[in-house]
Amino acid sequence: MPTAIIVHGGAGAWDLNSEKLREAMAVCRSAAKLGQDLLSCGHSAIDAVEAAVRVLEDSPLLDAGIGSYLNAAGEVEMDALIMDGRDLNTGAVAAVRRVRNPISLARRVMDGTEHNLLVGAGAEAFADSIGFPRCAVDDLLVGSELERFLALKQQETYETIEIFNQPGAMGDTVGAVALDINGNLAAATSTGGTRKKLPGRVGDSPLVGSGGYADNLTAAVSATGYGEALMKIVISKRVCDLVEGGMNASDACASAIQLLEQRVSGLGGLIAIDASGNIGFNFNTDAMPYAFATGDGSISSGR
Numbered sequence: 001m002p003t004a005i006i007v008h009g010g011a012g013a014w015d016l017n018s019e020k021l022r023e024a025m026a027v028c029r030s031a032a033k034l035g036q037d038l039l040s041c042g043h044s045a046i047d048a049v050e051a052a053v054r055v056l057e058d059s060p061l062l063d064a065g066i067g068s069y070l071n072a073a074g075e076v077e078m079d080a081l082i083m084d085g086r087d088l089n090t091g092a093v094a095a096v097r098r099v100r101n102p103i104s105l106a107r108r109v110m111d112g113t114e115h116n117l118l119v120g121a122g123a124e125a126f127a128d129s130i131g132f133p134r135c136a137v138d139d140l141l142v143g144s145e146l147e148r149f150l151a152l153k154q155q156e157t158y159e160t161i162e163i164f165n166q167p168g169a170m171g172d173t174v175g176a177v178a179l180d181i182n183g184n185l186a187a188a189t190s191t192g193g194t195r196k197k198l199p200g201r202v203g204d205s206p207l208v209g210s211g212g213y214a215d216n217l218t219a220a221v222s223a224t225g226y227g228e229a230l231m232k233i234v235i236s237k238r239v240c241d242l243v244e245g246g247m248n249a250s251d252a253c254a255s256a257i258q259l260l261e262q263r264v265s266g267l268g269g270l271i272a273i274d275a276s277g278n279i280g281f282n283f284n285t286d287a288m289p290y291a292f293a294t295g296d297g298s299i300s301s302g303r
Contacts, residue, residue, distance in 0.1 A: 001183050003039035004273050006281060006292035007031045007052050007176040009062050011224045011269030014287035014303065021287060021303055024061050028291035029299050031055035035178055036293045045178040045186035045220070046084045046107075053080075053103040053188045056174035060142045064174045065100055067142045068192020073199045076140045078192050079206040080106040085185030085214035092206035094119040095199075099127060100135045103190045106206070108132060117206060173205055175212060175222025179273045185220035187212040187236070194227070203227025209237035218275060219243040219252065224288065225260075225268020232264050239272050239280075249273055249280030257282045 009024045035052035039045070057065025068076045080102035081092040091110025094117065099105055105127055109118050118126050127134060173191035180186075189212040191205040204227035205211035211227075213236040214220035221236040235256050242252035249272040260266040261284055269283030271290060279292050291301035 001179070001181060002277055002295040003036070003179055003181055004277050004279055004292070004294045005032055005035040005039060005048055005052065005176065005178040006271045006273060006279050006290060007035065007056065007174070008222065008224055008269060008271045008281070009056060009174055009289035010172045011267070011283045011285040011288035012172055013285065014289070016287060016303070020061060021289060024289040025291065025301050025303055027056060027059045027061060028289050029301050031176065032291035032293055032299050035176060036296070036299070039178060039180055040296055042181060045180040045184045046082065048178040048180065049176040049186045049188035050082060050103055050107050052176035052178070053174060053190050054101050057101050057103060057190055062174050063172045063192045064190040065102065065192070066140055068140055069172070069195040071193065071197045071199050071201070075199060076137060076192060077199065078102045078190070079202060080190040081206045081208065081211050082106045082110055082188045083186065083208065083212055083214040084110070085216040085220055088215060090116045090208050092117040092208070093123040094202045094206040096120065096123040096127070098124070098134045098137060100133065100139060103188050105132055116208065119202070120200070173224040175224060175271060177214070177220035177222050177271055177273050179220070179277055183216065183275070185214045185216050185273060185275065187214040187220040187222050189222045204230040204235070207231055209234045211236065213237045213240050215240055216275060217244070219249055219272050221270060221272040223268060223270050225285065226266055229260060229264045229266025230268050233259060235260060235268070235270065239270060243274045248276070248278040250278065250282070251280070253280040253282035257284050260284070
């Protein structure tokens with residue numbers, strides 16, 4: 001079976017003519033290429049999505065890992081989810097601090113504990129107990145985000161959803177899904193949340209079925225957007241259910257985004273690969289940088 005991978009750099013109010021968006025697309029291409037190379041060498045889908053998301057987390061342009069948005073207290077709290085479509089194994093962390101690559105910590109939760117989700121101080125204690133690399137807060141901060149935090153402190157009426165409406169406000173959340181040579185699917189999603197969120201706020205990203213889902217019988221999905229809306233319709237599992245009902249990945253993503261709009265007036269985006277290897281993506285925001293490849297074919301990208 002031909003391998004496939006698709007990644008996204010976050011749905012949101014990107015400036016369509018900005019250099020930042022072009023750079024974000026380039027980062028997505030790099031992430032997809034790394035995932036493609038691993039899949040071509042026989043690595044598993046779960047390895048490919050973890051590696052691809054690490055590339056996205058390491059980019060200061062995107063809201064995950066380095067460059068994550070600051071919460072209302074000026075702290076960086078991150079969420080991540082990884083899921084293996086072979087056996088539905090899942091690992092996730094939420095509201096975790098001082099971790100450069102939350103997706104890899106989520107992988108360690110999946111592979112090394114009997115749990116699916118660890119949060120806050122518990123997730124950090126687990127990281128320390130296994131010698132997982134920690135970083136300084138300053139390592140995650142991007143100067144422009146610190147400036148925005150200081151400005152937003154003066155705006156008492158600011159609402160977290162505004163990032164999806166303000167022109168040039170970029171996006172949120174990154175993710176990857178992949179299909180390996182053995183027909184196994186996997187999904188990974190990572191985020192710094194949304195600007196000026198309350199400390200301890202957890203969005204859709206680390207929630208199985210909302211921020212992502214993977215099942216070899218149907219599809220692998222990663223979601224991005226306004227988490228409070230996405231989780232209400234369990235959007236990633238919804239895509240898988242639509243595939244089970246006969247849709248391909250592309251149609252299922254379009255149908256789920258339509259439901260997001262109609263049912264909860266939500267804003268967001270999706271990427272998916274179904275069990276037949278069909279790639280899908282859809283969004284209702286200004287842009288969502290993405291990149292994908294099938295087999296050893298060239299990397300395609302868009303916004």
